[in-house]
Structures are given as C-alpha cells and as structure tokens.
Amino acid sequence: MIISYKSWKILFLFCLGLFAGTAFCMKWMEKAFIHNGSLFTIIGLEISYPREQVVSILSGLDGQVKTMLRHHPNFDFVFMLGDYPGIAALCMMAREKTGSNILRQILFWLAFSQIIAWACDVYENGSLLRWIKGPGTICGFGFYHLAVMVKWGLALTAALLAIPLSFRKRRIDTQQV
Amino acid sequence: MQSYFCPAFAGLQQINQNSFQMEQAKKNKGVWWLVFLASTAALVFAIYTHWEWLTLILPFQTTAFVKALDII
Secondary structure, three states: OOOOHHHHHHHHHHHHHHHHHHHHHHHHHHHHOEEOOEEOOHHHHHHHOOHHHHHHHHHOOOHHHHHHHHHHHHHHHHHHHHHHHHHHHHHHHHHHOOOOHHHHHHHHHHHHOHHHHHHHHHHHHHHHHHHHHOHHHOOOHHHHHHHHHHHHHHHHHHHHHHHHHHOOOOOHHHOOO | OHHHHOHHHHHHHHHHHHHHHHHHHHHHHHHHHHHHHHHHHHHHHHHHHOOOOHHHHHHHHHHHHHHHOOOO
16 A cells, blocks of 8 residues: 555645644633632543542532533544544554654554544543443443543644654655656 | 567466456456445344444444445
8 A cells, every 4th residue: 555645744734724723712611620629631431530539529420520521522523533643643644754764664563553542532531421421330440441541642742743744855766756 | 578578478467467456346346335234224124123232343434434435
C-alpha cells in the first residue's frame, strides 16, 4: 500500500480541524462540571479519582451538570475521529522523513496501534456513559483504568515521537506519487 | 527457455501472465468491495442501534472503499 506524503498531510489537516473544533467544545463544557461547589475534571474521572469519589460525584450531580457531563463523552466520540487518525497520519508523515529502518518500523506500528488506543477510548467513554446513567452500576474499575493507561500511553508515545520527526526536512528518495 | 526459440510462445506466455495478474487484481477488488459493503451494513446497523463502537467501523469502511476504487 503506497500513499503519498501529500495524502497523509491532507488527512492530518482534516483531522486537526476536527480535533481542534471538538476539543474547544469539550473544554468549554468542562466549566460546568461542579459537584458540591467545587470543580471536577474528566481527567480526574479517567485517572486520578478513586472509585468512591467517582461514585460520589456521579450520584450527586444535579440535572444540568448531568446533561453536560453526558454530552462530553458524546463529543469525545467525534474528537476520536480527529485524534487517532490524525496521530496515525502524523506518524506516517514522520516515517517519510526518516532514514532509519528501525524508526520507520516503529512509526508504522505506532500508527497502526492507534486503532487499539481508539478502541480503549471507546470502551472508556461507553463505561463513563453507563456510569453517568446509573452510578450504582460502577464496576470493572481496574480494567477501565488499564484501558485509559493504554490509550494515553499509545497516543502520547506516537505523538511525542512523530511531532519532532515531522518537523525535519523531507528526504528526497522517499518522495512517492 | 522455450521463449528464446519461439516468439509466439513468449507472446502467449506474456498474455497468460497479464490475464492472471488482471484476474488476481479483480479478485482482490471484489474482496475489498465485499469488506466495504459489510462494514457499511455494520455502520448503518450501529447508527440505528446507537452502538457505542460505531466510529471504530469507519477506518475499516473507508480503507476498504479506497482499496476497492484503487485509490491506494
């Protein structure tokens, strides 16, 4: 399968637009997440809050905050469409700019692994939506945290490796049409 | 080796090879069209049932589509 650098760039720019738009909407929503007078965060619900705190937050929400909190994962589903394909495209762009065979292989597999990160994010969002609907149903917290860690690990590794490499000057011999 | 002595045989061999390659390409395209149709059906079903994994069908559907149209 040969796809030119230009095609990956078009995909990346499309994804970047989707990513920026949905990220802005989600950031705007986060101001409304108030429980007992203090702000809570989605990152906290994903990673740092213990199970008891998550149960207490989700079961003590008023109607408006609950509605906003339900909208957040729904926007996140659209955000995923920009995020993971965008990172994969960035990895493939960086791959075109590097001469090292090992690095090219790593970047290819990191691009491919974004589908796993995407699946983990879908699982995480689905769990969160179910828990918002019925806070009494919170279970499988360990697996939920594992999915979140895998998602962040794969996405951050790929992005942090691909971003500096994609700023390099493009190699002439890899230009494909 | 025979093709050195018989140009007609070499020509036939070439035609045979080309038609084999075309047949292979057609067969591969057929598989990609099948994957595209299956994933489209899955996507429609996922939208209808509000299945949370529906966005994950999109990479398979779009890849199958561009492969079937020979874009990549």
